[in-house]
Amino acid sequence: MTWMIVGLVLFLGTHSLRVYANDWRSSRVSAMGEKPFKxxxxxxxxxxxxxxxxxxGVMRENPTMLWNPPLGLYHAVSLxxxxxxxxxxxxxxxxxxxxxxxGHPMVMAVKFWAFGHLLANGRVGDVVFxxxxxxxxxxxxxxxxxxDRAAGVSYPPGRMPATVATVLIGAAAWFLFARYGHMAVAGVPALPGS
Incomplete structure (x- = not known):
């Protein structure tokens, strides 16, 4: 679990720089240049x-269970x-x-994804991850x-065709990944019969 935690700190830490350490990030970009920094x-x-x-993955080989989620929660992940x-x-x-x-749909997506998976997985490593x-x-x-509010950031108003395309593409990607990709990536089916 130690390597998982180190990895989480590195990954989530780098993805927090702009919000929590933007001055430090900017000084690194100035010192190194934009491309080398990236x-x-x-x-x-x-x-x-x-x-x-x-x-x-290593944690899953010898899991410590905190609880066994009921079957309904397993299916609720789709929600x-x-x-x-x-x-x-x-x-x-x-x-x-x-x-x-x-404003920040990718961060909101991570929130939904992580919460759904927290509901359906009761191993210690799952809870940490x-x-x-x-x-x-x-x-x-x-x-x-x-x-955003402090900086007066406003997002352009949405258009219906773009919104419909977003929903259709997102739903199709969800179905394809749940049906065909999840088993390959996670080793467990996301949908019954996958």
């Missing part, structure tokens, strides 16, 4: 993600992961209502919105 940032972030995932996929797509489709409304992402997303979202 390379180092990307490598640290990627190493953190790889360590977190590897550590999570959280579907909007997570839609919000993730909303981060990239310009001019949609979701981005205009929530998904709990870290959930707490990070909640705190980062609140902080990001506060900074």
């Amino acid at each position: 390379v180092v940032y990307g490598l640290i972030s990627l190493a953190g993600l790889a360590l977190a995932i590897w550590g999570y 959280f992961t579907l909007p997570a996929f839609i919000l993730l797509v909303a981060a990239y489709v310009p001019g949609n209502h979701l981005k205009a409304r929530v 998904f709990g870290a992402f959930f707490v990070w997303a909640v705190v980062l979202y609140i902080r990001s919105r506060k900074l």
Whole structure:
């Protein structure tokens, strides 16, 4: 579990720099240059993600159970992961209502994804892994919105075609990943019969 925690600290820490240490980040960008900073940032972030995932996999080999979630919670994950996929797509489709409304749809997507997985997984490592992402997303979202308000940031109003495209692409991506990808990535089916 140690490697998983180190990975989480590296990955979530690098993804918190702009919000919690923007002055330090800016000084590093000035000293190193934009491209070299992004390379180092990307490598640290990627190493953190790889360590977190590897550590999570190792933890699953000898799990310590905190609780056994009821079957209904296993199915309830879909209620959280579907909007997570839609919000993730909303981060990239310009001019949609979701981005205009929530401001930081990717962080909101992480929050939905992590919370859904917390409900359905009762191992200590699951609670640490998904709990870290959930707490990070909640705190980062609140902080990001506060900074937006202080800076007078406003998001352009959404357009219906972009919003419809966001929902359709997100729902299709969710279905395809749940049906075909989750088993390959996580080793467990996300949908019955997958």
